[in-house]
Amino acid sequence: MPYRIDDSIISNFLTTHTRPIRLSSLPQDPSSQHCPICHLPYAPQDPSYVHPLHPPDTPEYPVQVRCRGPCKHVFGRICIERHMRGGQPWSHTCPICRAEWFPAPxxxxxxxxxxxxxxxxxxxxxxxxxxxxxxxxxxxxxxxxxxxxxxxxxxxx
Ligand SMILES: [Zn+2]
Ligand SMILES: [Zn+2]
The missing domain is CATH 1.20.5 (Single alpha-helices involved in coiled-coils or other helix-helix interfaces)
Structure with missing residues (x-):
């Protein structure tokens, strides 16, 4: 898979450039309460939670992208990781705004x-x-x- 992103890059991005976000700080319109990738509602999450070392049965909770680029989009934690592990030419970019989170592999x-x-x-x-x-x-x-x-x-x- 020529576009596969190294595990170390993915886990560094998730640790350094995303942060868990409380459901109460999301906009209250219904579309913001759902993950834009899987369209399922987010589950509440303990803010002291340290990701990405979560157990595999952790419910989908929202994380916000915090990189140097313009993207500040919010995704489900599991879905954003799955997106980056997809091995596609666009796996290093935001699925909504297409901003590059980091250079292509x-x-x-x-x-x-x-x-x-x-x-x-x-x-x-x-x-x-x-x-x-x-x-x-x-x-x-x-x-x-x-x-x-x-x-x-x-x-x-
Ligand atoms: Zn999702
Ligand atoms: Zn974005």
């Missing part, structure tokens, strides 16, 4: 980078006589080079 980045290099190599071998075709190929090459720059850039490390 390295394995996923390496896979995209490898595919970008293959595409650039293939384009370099195209020997187009047609001026319009050549211009198209150059545009695609330019887009791929920008993708490569982003993948090598500090944002993804």
């Amino acid at each position: 390295n394995a996923g980045r390496r896979e995209v980078l490898a595919a970008t290099e293959i595409a650039l190599d293939a384009l370099a071998r195209i020997d187009a006589a047609d001026v319009e075709v050549r211009a198209e190929v150059e545009r695609v090459e330019e887009a791929l080079r920008r993708i490569r720059e982003v993948l090598y850039g500090s944002r993804w490390i």
Whole structure:
């Protein structure tokens, strides 16, 4: 699974960048009283509870994302962990606002980078006589080079 996020990153995120939130501090409208992932109501939870070392039968309680980015969304504790363990290209992002909670896993980045290099190599071998075709190929090459720059850039490390 190229997008699998390391256990250490997941448990660090849950410990450092989410915090349990009291049901009474959630907005009182019915949609805020439900987990937006599973749509089930939250169970009350002891605020002194230390996660993520909870027993597997712990009822779903709300946690709020607290990272440097813009996302402050609230999810069920079990559902947010399941979301991050999903091994999808979006598993490191918020399911609601799509903000990145942390950089994409390295394995996923390496896979995209490898595919970008293959595409650039293939384009370099195209020997187009047609001026319009050549211009198209150059545009695609330019887009791929920008993708490569982003993948090598500090944002993804
Ligand atoms: Zn849920
Ligand atoms: Zn969010």
